Amino acid sequence: MSLALGTRHGCVMQSEIRTMSIACAKAGGINLSQGVCDTPVPREVSGSVARAVAEGCNTYTHYAGLKALREAIALKQKRFSGQDVDPESEVIVSAGATGAMYCAFQALLSPGDEVIVFEPFYGYHVSTLVAAEAVPVSVPLALPGWSFTAHDLERAVTSRTRGIIVNTPANPSGKVFSREDLEVIAAFAERYDLFVFTDEIYEHFLYDGHRHTSFASLPGMKARTITVSGFSKTFSITGWRLGYAICDARWASAIGYFNDLVYVCAPSPLQAAVAEGMRLLDDSYYRALSREYVKKRDRFCDALRQAGLSPHVPEGAYYVLADTGDLPGRSATRKAMYILEKTGLASVPGSAFFSEGRGDDLVRFCFAKEDAVLDEACRRLALLRQGS
Structure with missing residues (x-):
């Protein structure tokens, strides 16, 4: 059979964000990879x-x-x-x-x-x-x-x-x-x-x-x-x-x-x-978003530091890139999978956001989570430092 995929298919291959989301679902973990923002709808x-x-x-x-x-x-x-x-x-x-x-x-x-x-x-x-x-x-x-x-x-x-x-x-x-x-x-x-x-x-x-x-x-x-x-x-x-x-x-x-x-x-x-x-909704709703999310950011970045993953503290949005420190693995994908295996937390390999050959020392986390979920994520991050 001579049928084949068209030449455009390569540009719409599954993103690493979705790949990690699927891996997280299989592991029954907490998805901090995709920016799903599971906080309440007003x-x-x-x-x-x-x-x-x-x-x-x-x-x-x-x-x-x-x-x-x-x-x-x-x-x-x-x-x-x-x-x-x-x-x-x-x-x-x-x-x-x-x-x-x-x-x-x-x-x-x-x-x-x-x-x-x-x-x-x-x-x-x-x-x-x-x-x-x-x-x-x-x-x-x-x-x-x-x-x-x-x-x-x-x-x-x-x-x-x-x-x-x-x-x-x-x-x-x-x-x-x-x-x-x-x-x-x-x-x-x-x-x-x-x-x-x-x-x-x-x-x-x-x-x-x-x-x-x-x-x-x-x-x-x-x-x-x-x-x-x-x-x-x-x-x-x-x-x-x-x-x-x-x-x-x-x-x-x-x-x-x-x-x-x-x-x-x-x-x-x-x-x-x-x-x-x-x-x-008046302007107070929008101002409250920043007040709410800066608390989430600070709590999560503190947990990253304690786990040995140095965060690049964001000025806005609700993601944080973190250095992977001495985690095992030569690629960002391997390091992200190690984090998932050890803690049940899904992140995105930093290489997904850079041209080829860069970003392998980074992973990205999303902190747009309800407080109880974020607290559990912070608790699990500590497992990296403990080597559990």
Whole structure:
């Protein structure tokens, strides 16, 4: 038989995050690998689903999403970033932030276009670029502080460079790009006429006084920025698959057409529930997220230190990269499996977030867990130090 897989299948192989989640399930462990965020859904959001279904919100929506949700997104962007957004022409609701990013890449990139990504990167950004037949080009961030310079960007640019991805707060590093960082990127994007694709889904998870600056709010940047975010993390609804893109109307229509082709629309009753939840929740809810999660971060990082795994303490998001110290194994995958075998805790090999040959001395943990689960995870980490 001469049948064979197509050439694109290699870019969508199972991620190491899902691989570790499956291994964790088999072991009956605690999954700190995937960012599933199993904290409670706010009642203002969850309580609106049944009502939306009962009121008949069960059919296809406009390909760009329910008008009420697009209006809520525009109001939120104005409230938190000061940006004026037209909900009729500049917002596309999609099947999660990854869905919005995928449609943006399909609409705006051509085969062979190069897109700069900061490393460590979120693997789905890279895989989604490759699925669009674009070429990711890494710019490594330097420790301490996951820093970069304008010179680092200049070394990565070529005549084929079409865009750059900015993930802030970042997965997996927890870096919050400062306004100064973003101004360096803005000058670079303007100099080379690049699209800037931002992933801002962790915008409300901020610690130690760090502030989120939405890239499109910088002077002159709105026209070239595709702002991607969503509700999975903020409302603990990762399985609802609701995200969005905000951008200039010139790009939004093309992104919307791909959204229609691939997804038709995001689930309509869930869109309605989130729109209602956003209307009911005030700013105190979002501020409370940072207060709640900084406690989780600090408790978990302390446990990592006591276990001999030195953490790179995140400024935002809800992941922590930790040095593997003297754990056995030559690869990050082997070290992550050792942790799972010894403690029942699943992490992600650091190599999943770096180009080949890097990241083998790191693992990533997710601390978006209810307190009782996180306490048990901290207790189990101590088994590494005990050598049990």
